[in-house]
Amino acid sequence: MIAPLAQCGFSTETATGLSIPGLGDHCPRGAFVRFIPGGSFEQVTLYLGLLHALRELGVTVWNDARAIERCVDKSTTTFLVQRPACRPRAPLQASTAQPRKNSCRAWHRKATRPVEKPLFGAQGKGIRLLETADDLSPPEAVDGVYYLQEFVPPAQEHHQDWRLFVCGGRVVASMIRHGEDWITNIKLGARAEPAIASQELADLAVRAAGCVGADYAGVISSKDAMGRFLVLEVNSMPAWNGLQRVTSLRLSDTVVDAFLAAALPESTRNARGEA
Template identity: 75%
Template sequence: MTNDTAITPSIVLFGDGRDWHGKSLQRAFARRGINPVVAPLPSCGFSTDTATGLAIPGLGDHTPRGAFVRFIPGGSFEQVTLYLGILHALRELGVTVWNDARAIERCVDKSTTTFFLQKAGLPTPRTFAGVDRTTAEDVVSRLVAESHKVVEKPLFGAQGKGVRLVETISDLSPPEDVDGVYYLQEFVPPAQEHHQDWRLFVCGGRVVASMIRHGTNWITNIKQGARAEAAIASHDLVDLAVRAAACVGADYAGVDVIQARDGTFLVLEVNSMPAWNGLQNVTSLRLSDHIVDAFLAAALPESVRNAREEA
């Protein structure tokens, strides 16, 4: 090992590095003199032939100081379990992992997110999750009788894909279309004339940017055609987003919040691998720099960071 590598922190960026976010993060690391090891999780695994017990291309027997998780690919239950197992193992080795497997598991599974939001006393729409179709029908019947609509969401899903508005029992998807799990959330009517919600980007325990998403319909995801508008969040809204990220253990997160007609803010979701290109389009801040700075502050001792800056 050369003297240069001795002061160069060993950082792993999990993802293929080819998407907009991966390239943006690599540029941010490069501006700090760091060339992270880019490792798609499908290329990684476990091995008793290495000192760490892990097989991560580019590391060999070396234990990295930090691992940043940009993307976990889909796959079979076994494949995804292995990917998360690698992140669990890195944490056990003392590596700083953003976000670690516990936070990702809590956010990817919307029902678990709901549990932690409620446990922390944070406001969220009434939500029900289970596998029994009859119970799901009972939930819909009860909410409809109270003059509410219901949003059916995939338990694992993002970017507004697969969500549907349920107004009667007949609107419920068949079990095979929801992978056997019904995740039902009370629909929150818009507080304004049109549908909108907030996306707050939390990083290192603070909100670094926020926006309002104006939907062309009740689905307000940017990928579904919503328009982003830069917005300054109130102190109460910032506090809610920070607490929401903290309750699931997320070091960085996109927190989605909607305002009810009575003015109450409700947390809809906490995203542990959020996209921020839509938010970047409406803010002058270079968000990748904020993310990388906060991550490095957590992953590297101050002496190592100072040595890198002075090199």
């Protein structure tokens, strides 16, 4: 059944403490989250609170609120993927409450440039490559929070990166995105090419997803001038239209099968298959 988060809530009149259309006093066996509706701060907090509550009730939630919160906030993602226990390589990043012009100048002295990204953002929107420290956006344009990521020049003559789809602890599909400029987003005109990730890159993507606690995730990686793979982003609610066009694997079926395997006992899955 489909139960939009916007129609769910908390209730003292049900045995579960939640109000979910069609379930009454019962909990779902599992909850698969495809997206979080937009809205006010209060509304989004409520939606995430519901997902937290489901997990507290023992419901299998993919992805749960912790993973979503960790990925939607790029500064938290950065913190987690750079912890020693995770060990995926990542470019130097900074999240600050005030412009760090000194940091920008330091990067320029190293002959590299910072990329300014919205702390909460996706699909390449609002990303800017800064030529000088004076190019930082005014505070009101970034809601008072600056997230800066060191620009990784392409190892090849053209701009490209890897997009890997991690599900259930393994990489199930991957592609290389070729961009006409340094932003290699499919919706902004980049070209997708099917590709098989090396074991090194696949292990890196799986560790990155594990760092944020995501059961399924889109991991973006790039190579630096030394040929080392770097983690650029981890997305807990990835779109896969572009990836689906270059892989024969039906990604929706793959994700659903993995989710059901985690949420339902084997006996229940077998009964559903026989039906």
